[in-house]
Amino acid sequence: MSKIVEKLVENQRLEPKELSYLLEDKTKELRQELADKAQKISKETYDNKIYIRGLIEYTNFCNNDCYYCGIRKSNKKAKRYRLTEDDILKSCENGYRRGFRTFVIQGGEDPYFNDQRMIRLIQMIHKRYSDCAITLSIGEKPRKAYEEFRKAGAERYLLRHETANKDHYCKLHPKSMSFENRMRCLKDLKSIGFQVGAGFMVGSPYQKIENLVEDLLFIKEFNPEMIGIGPFIPHRETPFKNNQSGSLNQTLLLISILRIMLPKALIPATTALGTIDPNGRELGILAGANVVMPNLSPVEIRKDYCLYDNKICTGEEGAEGITCLEKKMRLINYKIVIDRGDYPGIIVK
Numbered sequence: 392m393s394k395i396v397e398k399l400v401e402n403q404r405l406e407p408k409e410l411s412y413l414l415e416d417k418t419k420e421l422r423q424e425l426a427d428k429a430q431k432i433s434k435e436t437y438d439n440k441i442y443i444r445g446l447i448e449y450t451n452f453c454n455n456d457c458y459y460c461g462i463r464k465s466n467k468k469a470k471r472y473r474l475t476e477d478d479i480l481k482s483c484e485n486g487y488r489r490g491f492r493t494f495v496i497q498g499g500e501d502p503y504f505n506d507q508r509m510i511r512l513i514q515m516i517h518k519r520y521s522d523c524a525i526t527l528s529i530g531e532k533p534r535k536a537y538e539e540f541r542k543a544g545a546e547r548y549l550l551r552h553e554t555a556n557k558d559h560y561c562k563l564h565p566k567s568m569s570f571e572n573r574m575r576c577l578k579d580l581k582s583i584g585f586q587v588g589a590g591f592m593v594g595s596p597y598q599k600i601e602n603l604v605e606d607l608l609f610i611k612e613f614n615p616e617m618i619g620i621g622p623f624i625p626h627r628e629t630p631f632k633n634n635q636s637g638s639l640n641q642t643l644l645l646i647s648i649l650r651i652m653l654p655k656a657l658i659p660a661t662t663a664l665g666t667i668d669p670n671g672r673e674l675g676i677l678a679g680a681n682v683v684m685p686n687l688s689p690v691e692i693r694k695d696y697c698l699y700d701n702k703i704c705t706g707e708e709g710a711e712g713i714t715c716l717e718k719k720m721r722l723i724n725y726k727i728v729i730d731r732g733d734y735p736g737i738i739v740k
């Protein structure tokens with residue numbers, strides 16, 4: 392094993408300079424070495440289990456205007472929809488039958504779904520599916536709202552930090568959004584007792600290697616239970632339409648480094664990874680990921696939850712393709728399990 396990989400495995404951290412060196416991705420051999428180590432570490436905690444999360448994209452209305460995102464407020468061409476409570480519950484039912492024990496309620500920051508409506512929805516899902524985990528991915532809210540959501544029965548929250556560098560954050564978001572508030576949200580979520588997911592896009596506009604190093608150091612220190620990363624992919628109706636996509640190999644490399652730095656984290660092979668490469672999700676798992684998030688939304692609306700161009704949504708990445716996904720996982724010696732897939736050591740009430 393090369394010295395630097397040995398050191399990373401031993402200490403679960405590296406100096407910024409050493410991380411930069413790894414991120415320069417000089418050789419295929421080094422990347423492979425990191426992936427092999429990462430996979431081995433993932434198996435020490437999770438064996439060859441892959442956890443599945445049913446993603447319910449319940450609204451694409453959004454008050455925010457993030458420059459990279461296809462459902463940003465200024466995209467007047469986006470066809471907007473919101474699911475009814477009934478649609479959402481039907482999606483859960485469909486997912487439950489297929490073996491999902493985690494539902495991820497994800498959407499734009501849609502004022503229609505105010506705290507009261509969200510609380511009601513969470514309570515209903517929690518009551519009907521008491522053996523399932525509810526994950527929210529609904530953006531920045533006041534602490535009080537997060538507390539209420541937690542009380543109502545949500546246990547996990549995904550909120551990517553997007554970048555750990557304030558200047559970079561300002562280049563990706565309009566003035567109405569702030570780095571400080573994003574960080575405040577993450578800290579609140581953690582202190583309230585959510586299992587929290589942070590993360591970022593790989594190859595986002597203006598991102599430098601040193602920013603990725605800052606992301607790694609931030610994640611190490613914040614110690615989230617879940618880490619979502621995927622390549623940036625341009626969307627034709629956004630200011631970043633002419634920017635390049637993030638690279639497959641850099642994403643895989645980062646998954647491996649993150650797995651070694653945070654051995655127990657739940658790390659998905661994301662839809663964006665599956666979009667830039669037909670084998671993206673398998674490659675993500677072979678690089679150290681242990682979660683996949685098939686789409687449980689009603690098929691008709693999936694194409695409208697379009698954060699980036701060509702987002703996969705009609706093939707086996709959907710929940711109805713689970714048998715196919717199972718086969719693919721078996722081919723790389725992994726198995727999909729029917730399980731909530733909590734962070735190790737979490738006590739489920």
Ligand code: 5AD
Nearest residue numbers: 459460551592622623624663698699
């Ligand atoms: N490419 C890749 N990922 C994107 N996201 C938003 N827009 C894009 C894009 N163009 C990611 C963001 C957000 C998550 C829900 O999707 O990181 O947090």
